[in-house]
Amino acid sequence: MSKIEGVIDKLKKKIGEYEQTVGTHEVGTVVSVSDGIAKIGGLRGVQSSEILMFENGAQGLALNLEEDTVGAIILGDSKTIREGEIVKRTNEILSIEVSDDIIGRIVDGLAKPIDGKAELTKTKKVLVEKIAPGVMSREPVSQPVQTGILAIDAMIPVGRGQRELIIGDRQTGKTAIAIDTILNQHDQDMICVYVAIGQKQSKIARIVGILESRGAMKYTTVVSASAGDSAALLYLAPYVGVSIAEYFMDQGKDVLVIYDDLSKHAVAYREISLLLRRPPGREAYPGDVFYLHSRLLERACRRNKEHGGGSITALPIIETQGGDVSGYIPTNVISITDGQIFLETTLFNKGIRPAVNVGLSVSRVGTSAQIKSMKKNAGTLKLSQAQYRELEAFSQFDSDLDSDTKRVIERGKRVTEILKQTEFNPIPVEEQVAIIFAVNAGYLDHVELKKIKETEKAMIEFIKNHDTNLLDSFKKDWNDELKDRLIAALEVFKKNSQ
Secondary structure: OOHHHHHHHHHHHHHHHOOOOOOOOOEEEEEEEEOOEEEEEOOOOOOOOEEEEEOOOOEEEEEEEOOOEEEEEEOOOOOOOOOOOEEEEEEEEOEEEEOHHHOOOEEOOOOOEOOOOOOOOOOEEEEOOOOOOOHHHEOOOOOEOOOOOHHHHHHOOOEOOOEOEEEEOOOOOHHHHHHHHHHHHHHOOOEEEEEEEOOOHHHHHHHHHHHHHOOHHHHEEEEEEOOOOOHHHHHHHHHHHHHHHHHHHOOOOEEEEEEEOHHHHHHHHHHHHHHOOOOEOHHHOEOOHHHHHHHHHOOOOEEOHHHOOOEEEEEEEEEOOOOOOOOHHHHHHHHHOOEEEEEOHHHHHHOOOOOEOOOOOEEOOHHHHOOHHHHHHHOOHHHHHHHHHHHHHHHOOOOOOOHHHHHHHHHHHHHHHHHOOOOOOOOOHHHHHHHHHHHHOOOOOOOOHHHHHHHHHHHHHHHHHHOOOHHHHOOOOOOHHHHHHHHHHHHHHHHHHO
8 A cells, every 4th residue: 555545544534533513602802901900891691700711811800790891800911912802701610720739839829839840730620719618517616726826825725727817017926926836837737828918029938938947848838929919819819728728628637827918918809899990988998898808717617527527727917007906907807707816016116026915815716725734724824914914004103012912013024024935936835834834833933034034945954854754744634643743843943943
């Protein structure tokens, strides 16, 4: 057979295999485009949050469904899109590709890797917008998230499945608390997702550097929507972060999600809404700005075993102006969450760091999210700190104080000192218990204030050497025998240090 006959036979075979198929696509045209927003005409059946394809390959997200046009935010390059171009429906609601390989990676606001490493493999599509788990699939919060920050674990405990707001002015250590919490999860069987919204790239790079140097990237995913990204990516980033978290929760795992910060998220949404010509309300925010954050934070929960178990703990961050917690966005998020950690500029400037205002901070889960030993020893700490703050203010006006008042003030000063903690230096919970017991029982009353932190470190090292398994026992239980063993160790330490 000649070569020509062979080619003819192949062509006949191909022609014989050809099946004519008729496909239909619903298309529209770009009516106008500016500032990352496109108005599209002709798409009658488009759905909210549906992906649209432009001629240049860029994707759009349908947000405004009006009578004659569709308002879409452009997720790619909008500079080459022109009026009159064809826009095609995809019939797909916005989703992202996720796999187990996403742990340890840095991804953008659409979950695409931006760290220069290999592409994700064995991915699964998950919806970015999803209805939160129902009440019947949830169970009460009863397991702690150990932040490693003594002031928080002792007085404002966070539980798995809780939504605890971190709120305060800029430069008061909000991000530091979030990063400390991630660093402390190295042995807590917790996957972490850090969502950076509108942060400078240099700050995100510094945070990633800290996480990598401390080995925390092994269980952390960073979703980066920096200040240089479009408002569309800043708007989507938190939902992408919680979708990644839900992927792991569906496997029965515990996940911690940090949104840094939702103030910038609300501003990005306001920008998009105003460009889409949605009616502005208070402070020019659209009417659904509460729903913007409530549908995000409601997805954090602890599921019962019948529905697969697992949990998502959310730590949203909100930036206030001049300590004003009564602003529109702060009050919205306070009402959605299960408590707040309020950081005060005055305390920060005094050198009390973390600058947690114990009076304004609260956890609505309370002692349910504490281990037994912490519950037994830290119960009176918040009240005693409040009493100390009141007496401290009173003592400035009257130098003639009775001995009981002086004792409360001196003890309060020492409690304040032990609550001070350098950033990125989390303290294991068993050590926290020993420190709190020691200060409550008066074992640090004889120590000078400036030597408290030094004595605290020496005391923990001494207990570890004096009674090897004692501290580890505090993780499981608290009883008279353990208490007596701790007292014995502290008595010897006090005797040796005097």
